[in-house]
Amino acid sequence: MFILDTSILIELLHGTQIGRQISEEIKEEVATTVFSIYELKKGERKNEAEIIDLFLSNIKVLDFGVLAARESSKIEKELSEKGKLINRVDIFIASICNVEQAKLITLDKDFKKISSLKVRVFE
Numbered sequence: 001m002f003i004l005d006t007s008i009l010i011e012l013l014h015g016t017q018i019g020r021q022i023s024e025e026i027k028e029e030v031a032t033t034v035f036s037i038y039e040l041k042k043g044e045r046k047n048e049a050e051i052i053d054l055f056l057s058n059i060k061v062l063d064f065g066v067l068a069a070r071e072s073s074k075i076e077k078e079l080s081e082k083g084k085l086i087n088r089v090d091i092f093i094a095s096i097c098n099v100e101q102a103k104l105i106t107l108d109k110d111f112k113k114i115s116s117l118k119v120r121v122f123e
Contacts, residue, residue: 005106006039031060071095086110
């Protein structure tokens, strides 16, 4: 399974070249996280709400549970020790990916700082 980060969801929603490339390349099951929904909804414009809600109704959404909470604290400690802290929401997303043993698809290079994360960064 692939987990799509907010940056990828935006590309898909806007039908960009990267969004089309992702649609063509990824043929496995995809999901996203509750945190990406939060980020999408937080940044939506009035005319986008209905489109975003329809899009999200067709994708599996993964929650943040106890195992992900434990994993996120482990990731954050590791990053802090290396002096490479990233956005906490991104740490939460990465922890869900690790718990689900899924690969994250993103545009955000910060995720590469997490050694335990399977990640593909599109450019």
